[in-house]
Amino acid sequence: MYETTIGLEAHVQLATASKAFCADRNQYGAAPNEQISIVSLGYPGTLPYLNERQVEYAIRLGLALGCRITRRSTFDRKNYFYADLPKGYQITQDESPICVGGALPVRYTNQQGEEVVRGIKIHHIHMEEDAGKSIHAAGEPCSRVDLNRAGTPLLEIVTEPDLRSAEEVDSFMSGMRQLVRWLDISDGNMEEGSLRCDVNISVRPHGQEAYGTRAEIKNMNSMRYARRAIAHEVERQIGILESGGKVQQQTRQFDPQTGTTSALRTKEDAHDYRYFPDPDLPPVVVTQAYVDQLRTSLGALPWDAHAELLALGVHTEDASLISADRMHHATFLRYAAASAAVPELSKLWVNRILPHLQERPLMISPEQLVDVQRLITDGSVSAANAASRLLPDLLDRPGDPHARAEELGLVQNTDTDFLRQVATEVIAAHPDKAAAYRKGKKGLIGFFMGEVMKRSKGSAEPKETQALLRTLLA
Structure with missing residues (x-):
């Protein structure tokens, strides 16, 4: 050896x-x-x-x-x-x-x-x-x-x-x-x-x-x-x-x-x-004196920035990406200070905001970004839609996140009567698949979820919809 x-x-x-x-x-x-x-x-x-x-x-x-x-x-x-x-x-x-x-x-x-x-x-x-x-x-x-x-x-x-x-x-x-x-x-x-x-x-x-x-x-x-x-x-x-x-x-x-x-x-x-x-x-x-002056001007170094992000609960891979650039790291900390869910914010930051920052300045405010997170946590907008549609639109045209979600048709419907009606219609339209589900093909729940999303134009709240489907198919 x-x-x-x-x-x-x-x-x-x-x-x-x-x-x-x-x-x-x-x-x-x-x-x-x-x-x-x-x-x-x-x-x-x-x-x-x-x-x-x-x-x-x-x-x-x-x-x-x-x-x-x-x-x-x-x-x-x-x-x-x-x-x-x-x-x-x-x-x-x-x-x-x-x-x-x-x-x-x-x-x-x-x-x-x-x-x-x-x-x-x-x-x-x-x-x-x-x-x-x-x-x-x-x-x-x-x-x-x-x-x-x-x-x-x-x-x-x-x-x-x-x-x-x-x-x-x-x-x-x-x-x-x-x-x-x-x-x-x-x-x-x-x-x-x-x-x-x-x-x-x-x-x-x-x-x-x-x-x-x-x-x-x-x-x-x-x-x-x-x-x-x-x-x-x-x-x-x-x-x-x-x-x-x-x-x-x-x-x-x-x-x-x-x-x-x-x-x-x-x-x-x-x-x-x-x-x-x-x-x-x-x-x-x-x-x-000159050496001391330069030492004072250094500020936090990349490994200090990485450790600071880990202390905020950011995943190590996200922390590495955010701390790769001094200005991007400083900008993230400013937005993180307004957020009650920094680890979740870091995911949006890495996947959507960092690519945006490579091309142009960030115009959305910390408060607006926190509102996007709030729409996700209270179930008003799905995490997928917030990341793929709402946030990119706000980065191009800053504005009120809730109003923009309404404008884009992204606000999720949690009305039980509405969800029950749509789910019932979907099950009635596919009796063979409903029978197969009841015989043990539980993977078909994904099919029914997809059909409900089509009929509701993506507005059905996923968790409540899935729970309701399981009840109706039982």
């Missing part, structure tokens, strides 16, 4: 207005090589200057994760040659990263169906800049380089080798995406490259203390692909060990078409990059 050990290097592109070390615009989707300048292109004699917002965002993330904030951090040059790295080096932090330690709380369901809640340990977070992008178009004789991304401010979150499965990698990256969006420091869009990760994987026999030799899979920006890549790489390494071989330390790439990984190059160590202090950037010195 073997144990899988995984460490991540997650890269978060920051949502700053300009790039990390120059004034070039930082925006996704521009035409190739439009957002560049002599600084981001690395022209001789040009000098970088620090983006203050990048420092702020790094500290905000570090505080949220419980990291120790380095009061005096420095920048270094990581030297390597690649076509999309115009300077021939990357400005990064090697010796003194801005944040050290900490952990990200994650919640996921394991393969045994059990819910797991644990903290994934962080080694450090450092600031750096992104490289450009090489475009390898099929059928073209050469590659193209788009340098719009060169110089984009990045945070690299380096975990301890603390993950043990693809499920934990998925939950970590999902949790990190939620957190950076919650803090409003990145859009976290993996499909646009705003959030991606390098996955370091090794295996070792159970009980062995020393880690196995790792392989790094680069630039995973899809969790579906990451899960497949991890599964293949674990199987590959175990196969090598079982056959008596040795795993090589490599950088590998994943091919989605075949579901396999292949070697790119022998894995570099730190000395291969010839790190040295950047002579053009002074140390970043932050005061304790």
Whole structure:
């Protein structure tokens, strides 16, 4: 038996207005090589200057994760040659990263169906800049380089080798995406490259203390692909060990078409990059007062929001969806404060209101939403009709819920004489089915309910109607 050990290097592109070390615009989707300048292109004699917002965002993330904030951090040059790295080096932090330690709380369901809640340990977070992008178009004789991304401010979150499965990698990256969006420091869009990760994987026999030799899979920006890549790489390494071989330390790439990984190059160590202090950037010195100010501004974090919703009686899956976005969570709490049945409100919220909020603002008032709930609890409108017809109509045209239910013909009829007359007519119209019911085919109650609903145009109150049908059919 073997144990899988995984460490991540997650890269978060920051949502700053300009790039990390120059004034070039930082925006996704521009035409190739439009957002560049002599600084981001690395022209001789040009000098970088620090983006203050990048420092702020790094500290905000570090505080949220419980990291120790380095009061005096420095920048270094990581030297390597690649076509999309115009300077021939990357400005990064090697010796003194801005944040050290900490952990990200994650919640996921394991393969045994059990819910797991644990903290994934962080080694450090450092600031750096992104490289450009090489475009390898099929059928073209050469590659193209788009340098719009060169110089984009990045945070690299380096975990301890603390993950043990693809499920934990998925939950970590999902949790990190939620957190950076919650803090409003990145859009976290993996499909646009705003959030991606390098996955370091090794295996070792159970009980062995020393880690196995790792392989790094680069630039995973899809969790579906990451899960497949991890599964293949674990199987590959175990196969090598079982056959008596040795795993090589490599950088590998994943091919989605075949579901396999292949070697790119022998894995570099730190000395291969010839790190040295950047002579053009002074140390970043932050005061304790500044750190405390940012700490105060954080407010509740996603896991705090989730726990608060659970305390209100919200189901854990609904709580996860509602707490996925800071503004949506705050809006829900405002409406929940007016409701006497928060768990039921959360169901309406998740199924009807959250999809609405993706497209336009919420115009219905808390009092109107509570009135919708009241119409359900007092039996005036069925829960199904309230969710599928009344609430969607009110979201488009806010107004008095009871009047709107009347207008839409959704108010349920509880008049016993009316229900008895309709039920009697239905039974009389289907004597064969009534006889079959009396002989033991009790499932036919659904048929009679459907016929009553047709004749009453959906207005018959379900519970009273069913009870009345059972009495008349007895």
